Amino acid sequence: MSKQTILIVDDQPENLVLLESGLNDMADVVTCHQPSKAMQVAFECDPDIILLDIEMPDINGFELCKIFKAHVKTRAISIIFITSHHDFEHESKALALGAIDFISRPINLSVCRIRIQNHLRLSAQERQLTNAYKALQSEKEHLHVTLKSIADAVIATDVEERVTFINPVAQRLTGWNGNSAIGQSITTIMNLFDASTNDVLINPVSVALEEERVVAMALNAKIVSRQGREYRVTDSAAPIKDSCGKVTGTVLVFQDVTESIAMATQMSHLTNHDPLTGLPNRLLLHDRLMQSIPCNIRTNTKLAVLLIDIDNFKYLNDTLGHQVGDKVIFQLSQRLEELCDAHTSLSRIGGDEFVLMSSGINSSNHIDVVATQIATLAGTPMKVGGEEYKLSVSIGISVFPDDASNEQELLRHADTAMYRAKTLGRSRFCYFSDELQSEVDQRFQIERLLNKAIEEQTLEVFFQPKNNLATGELVGAEALVRLRDENNNIIPPDAFIPLAEETGLIHALGDQVLHQCCKAASRWLKEGNPVRVGVNIAALQFSNEQFYLNIQQALKTYQLSPKWLELELTESALMHDFDMTRTTLQKLSDTGVSISLDDFGTGYSSLSYLRFFPLDVLKVDRSFIKDMLNDDQAKNIVDAIIHLAHSLNLQLVAEGIETSAQLETLKSLGCQEGQGYFYSKPLPIHEFEARYLSNNAK
Template sequence: MLGCFAKDILPKELYEAFHRCLTKGIEHEVFNIQLSNPRNKIEYVRAQIKLRVKEQEVVGVIFTLSDITSITHTKKLLSNESERLRVMLNSIGDAVIATDNNAIINYMNPIAERLTGWHGEEAKGRHIEEVMKLVDATSNKTLVNPISVALKEQRIVAMALNSQLTGLDGRVYRVEDSAAPIRDVEGNIIGGIIVFHDVSESIAMAVKMSHLANHDLLTDLPNRVLLHDRVTHACKVASSMNKNVALMLIDIDHFKYLNDTLGHHQGDLIIKDVAKRLESLIDLNTTLARIGGDEFVILLPDVKSASVVDAIASDIINTMNEPFRIDSQEYTLSVSVGVSVNPADSTQAEEMMTHADAAMYRAKEQGRNRFCYYSDDLEYQFKQRQSVEKLLRNAIEQDKIEVFYQPKLELATRKIMGVEALVRLRDNDNKLISPLDFIPLAEETGLIHALGKSVLKQSCKAAKEWADKGHKIKVAVNIAAKQFTDGNFCNLVADTIEQAGLASELLELEVTESALMHDFDEIKVMLNKLADLGLTIAIDDFGTGYSSLSYLKLFPVDVLKIDQSFVRDMLNDTQSMDIVRTITSLAHTLNLQIVAEGIEEKQHLNSLIDLGCEFGQGYYFHKPMPKEEFDKLLG
């Protein structure tokens, strides 16, 4: 280069800087230049120009060049990486705070700013504990920041459970995540970083879901799941502290009928009002739960004496008897209450529930609107009830329901004019179970509809067979009160008659007086529809219920059956004789057929004939018998 002009040697960018310094008299300058045409892979140069001045004249120049290409590229890479990291930290959904090794903040991303309420620049230089104030959400006790622990113990630290962050603006957040120390390439700790996020909504949702899982949607009372936990806990505490626990199962009497009549919306309103009344009777230590449609449970975890339980049970009965007002209408309810006491009659939660249920059913059997305690005898009855229900259900499903027939005779001639169909059920030993044990159970469980259908079908089929053989035997089938609540009952009867091919005049339906009292207009419509089919309607057990001349006049009744209790006592009790005489006279006046039940002695027969009773049935003539035996009787 010696002897050459700088213009010819230097790259254009360097020469222009060199020339500027000379012309402007800049004695010293350092600058970086990017070469447009790199030489020997030199792209970036650091130039230092220093003018040699003597007597205010430039006599020379010292021009020093350094290759900074690799340094510049490295800085660019670091800058790009830093920018990518900044964008990433500012974009993620979690809050990020970085500190030095003394837990002094040097970085916060926007999410951290929002949760803490601090602006990043204001937070820089402050200790993490000042900016990020954590407390236990339950106890409100101050918590140590995870960064402080991470720096001290030189490890990753998870945030304490149940952590709550209070921001500078007073907002409160539930937060969780972790902190970790930051190390340099040599493994030395140079700072810390904490990553956390807001879990307030998640925790609120979890709390809500837990509440929904353990509480009844309609009343917001504890449900069966939560009740079971509390009963179990109460039993354990009672066992260790020698206390008594009482469980009261409350069932609304006839609520299904009320619910079906008024509609489910009105029924729900009544359930809510019942819950409120029950809540007014208990204290804070007592649990009130709703475990079913119309079933509530009260748990008394510490019973001092039986009189306390008696008082509460009596209050429940009395409170429920007060009319409920829904949409300007008044409704009167009653409840049946079953009581189980631990450890007197049970030791476990499941056993208490079972025993209270059994006691409640005893209360219903005794007339409802009362409470009963559990006993060993009641447990036996409860198990028997379960066994009979299982037998009944299986018999219906397997078509093993039997029908016996008791002949009805014309008393004067002893000629068989008809039969009464009587349902029968056998146990596993092939012994007959009393109808008193399974018919009320069928009504309670709703099996009465399937049971009645089976009896009706068999009876119509039998009557058809007898008719085909020349015996015009009318078959009388008992209809339970609950069958009248089935809007499809008339169609069922019509279809059964048609499928059997039976002349409708050979079918008689026997209904009790109590069955006619539920809904006068509805029952009247149904009986008229049945009468239109051509069959006859009989009032069973007449005189034992709500005997009323009005329904004899307005309902299409054809037959009155005198209850066997009057017939049995008529020889020794003048009042019974007068009742039989009156019913017979009434039937003749209204042109109704009269049938006497329970004729067991010849004197019964003679007296009934003298009173003008034309037809009867009883053990004096024949007991109920299987169809095969009755077939032989017909010959």
């Protein structure tokens, strides 16, 4: 609470000095020795208490008190007279004018301070009560306006099911106005029936009161208004509880879905159009392609399909929310429709994918122009909720009859070209070619190898040691999966891990790696070489409802204590499904499994994850380690992450240590553990055991 203020009005300077010095530790003291200026001073300082002398020239204290009490800005201020008069007449007059106290001279400063302190306390309490009342009235008015303004119907009742509030929407649907509805039984003003049988339905308010829980209305319900109009409705009733948990009534919220049900007759439109943008969907696009191809054959012209995909749209959606993402999609669709004419149509075929179909083309330059226009329209910043967002798109182009002979090939080849455009960077377009087809074939070959390796359980797991930076001793190992081709050559993980995620094979791959790691860790432990093994977990693995059970089963199968297993996740994994991921990780953490956040510092919301997820380990991304000796900013980031980890009692592991200089710098900064080629590259299990475990076996 801010410091209170006392205004002292007295024409004698010595009195002002005495009182100011005696009271200035209790409040801010403002003095005025000219009664004629007292009102102006009061306006400026807004005092809690005014001390008035009675005998003053020009305007005496009584007259000044009348002036204060007559003005709206000062009438509520507490006034205390200080005077040498001791008679009943003066004291009575002072109190009659609105003064709250009367202090006689000569002043006993101790008694005066106590009395002033008491009045200050009363004044503060009065202000608090006034402010609380104003806040309560404001909140009440805001709630009242909100309930009256929302589009849903709202009715509140007491515990006897009598209506205590009904908003305008509910009044319209029931046919009862506010005054006549208040006090009526809910069953009187809300006639609820089954829309098919016309049977009377139990109002959910009754069930909500009886069972003290949220209750939804029966399906296929309708209400009949006081005037006989029928409305199809959906609703729910919830008990209202006071601060002690006692039920004091209910609130019923319902919506008029009459028009929504009528819209069911328009399902043919919804079947062929995207509900967000209103554009044709994939089904209608196929139909239009089938109609356009014969026309282009007859006119000896070309048909182009441009597949448009928004770059990194998933991150925008996950970071800002689907509501913002939907608005961005809608605005982009409106912009792209500007390119449509009699020979061009736009479709939305996926979350962030559009297809522009252009027929009757005589020149390939036309396609280049259209693709450039698409990139320009998408790259122009768009405003959503007062914020600007700049997009980029990748565009894949397939042309009939050059690249395909039917509509399915056109779309498939455009999709292939679009993925190539993504690899080239943002705001690019790419035509389909035989070379691209060759890459697609190679992709299918890797997918075949991956399927075979998973089926035959021939995936290999390499282990890269984690070392204590101070002592150099082994403290753990990161497991890294490897895939070999027919010639026994290792296929890089970045060539098959994304493919495994796209095809859904990541679940089987992850399970196989998990079991190999648990098996190895269990054997090492029995041989007297305890090693905690870190297993990388992909984002999509959390979408498997059996993920938690699979880990528990693997630990049980190999009789491995959870403390020897560490799950390494990237921030993209945490972003996949926030609530489900958090719940799953908490369950795993509760069993003793360690949770590590990989590549820390490179994601979007690293610090928020430290609050919401049960993390044990942070792994500093190798990009910072690589640059920290030549880039002060990178070094400062590493230093900040180390301090952050220490303050949160998290273990810290530096990735990608390659030189002794990097090692010494990390040690000086207080980093405990690390891994990288300075110690060892990832090794096949037999080499890892020979180098790190055989000498330690008991």
